[in-house]
Amino acid sequence: MKYSYYPGCTLKNKAQALDMYARASASVLGFELEEVSEWQCCGGVYPLGSDEIATKLSSVRVLNEAKKKDQALVTLCSACHHVIKRVNDDMKNVPDIYQKANRYLQLEEDYRGETNVYHFLEVLRDQIGFDKLKEKVVKPLTGKKIGAYYGCLLLRPSSILAFDNPENPKILEDFIRAIGAEPVIYPYRNECCGGYISLKEKDMSKNMCEKITQSAEGFGADMLITACPLCMYNLNKTESKKIPVYYFTELLAEALGLKED
Amino acid sequence: MKSEKKQAEKIKEISGVNPLKCMKCGKCSATCPSFAEMDIKPHQFVSYVQNEEIEELTKSVSLWKCLSCFACVERCPRDVKPGKIIDAVRQLVEREKDGDYLSPNEIPELLDPEIPQQLLVSAFRRYRR
Numbered sequence: 145m146k147y148s149y150y151p152g153c154t155l156k157n158k159a160q161a162l163d164m165y166a167r168a169s170a171s172v173l174g175f176e177l178e179e180v181s182e183w184q185c186c187g188g189v190y191p192l193g194s195d196e197i198a199t200k201l202s203s204v205r206v207l208n209e210a211k212k213k214d215q216a217l218v219t220l221c222s223a224c225h226h227v228i229k230r231v232n233d234d235m236k237n238v239p240d241i242y243q244k245a246n247r248y249l250q251l252e253e254d255y256r257g258e259t260n261v262y263h264f265l266e267v268l269r270d271q272i273g274f275d276k277l278k279e280k281v282v283k284p285l286t287g288k289k290i291g292a293y294y295g296c297l298l299l300r301p302s303s304i305l306a307f308d309n310p311e312n313p314k315i316l317e318d319f320i321r322a323i324g325a326e327p328v329i330y331p332y333r334n335e336c337c338g339g340y341i342s343l344k345e346k347d348m349s350k351n352m353c354e355k356i357t358q359s360a361e362g363f364g365a366d367m368l369i370t371a372c373p374l375c376m377y378n379l380n381k382t383e384s385k386k387i388p389v390y391y392f393t394e395l396l397a398e399a400l401g402l403k404e405d
Numbered sequence: 406m407k408s409e410k411k412q413a414e415k416i417k418e419i420s421g422v423n424p425l426k427c428m429k430c431g432k433c434s435a436t437c438p439s440f441a442e443m444d445i446k447p448h449q450f451v452s453y454v455q456n457e458e459i460e461e462l463t464k465s466v467s468l469w470k471c472l473s474c475f476a477c478v479e480r481c482p483r484d485v486k487p488g489k490i491i492d493a494v495r496q497l498v499e500r501e502k503d504g505d506y507l508s509p510n511e512i513p514e515l516l517d518p519e520i521p522q523q524l525l526v527s528a529f530r531r532y533r534r
Contacts, residue, residue: 159521191530199530310479340531344507
């Protein structure tokens, strides 16, 4: 199975591990990530204003590239996934936006939200299956207690993201079980890390991340996993934190025997 | 600045929010991770727009404390989407001359070696036109 793949800006720079381990794992699991050519940055945050058009065009271009190849589009960074999935919904359901965007882009054929957008985790769950993944595990992470950190972007608004139950998600916990470890459920797993606030108001995100890491540690987690480079950055800035934070793809690659010790 | 009535209309248009749907339960503010840092709270934003008191909103520090985490949007029992109102006011401010909250000149001293690109592009998009 071949998918169009959108890595996004950060996966080419500070979050190369997130990307590298995903690609390696995909080939073992029997699917291919074909990077969209000449993709542009998604902008990091979804433009909320109903009159915002230009800021959504880079996402539309990527979606249209996948459509031309008749492939689903796979994302990995939580922020890219959030932005592209929401723009796709606009292109499908919001006439003012899809009309203006198409008028602006002058594509050979109008884009109307035809492309399916999947987060890498959704591919694992819905296309591969966690049972199948479990069969491919050669080095199970037995005995590891892992806290899934969802944050905001993958879950909300659930009416559009349709990723999992926004208040009681389980996709990452099921993933953790599939790689042989034990998931730790803790209250702050779907609360915000502070996001972009950490640029100018570092104390604010620090306080929020303290709550998250203390909550996870208090419930017995040895480590946290995330799909978001910004969550990773913010969580690592907490001073009291003792537990390490990994990208979920790194642990996936480890379980599949793809990671050098 | 335009009249507050016109601004209120513009905010409703940009946000797509109908403040009259709000039943003042306060759940948005109760769930907001930035609540303590805000001078005007999320549920109050809805009332201010309803009452066409926009001047104060445009001066509120809350505009720069909202994280767009969508907790208020997801958890609102009336689907009012207070976060979209806050964002609309922020855009109203940023679309005016000198309305930006972040200047490229500030960036060098805010950088550290681990900063992900995602943080910079997100901040630029939220904090300026």
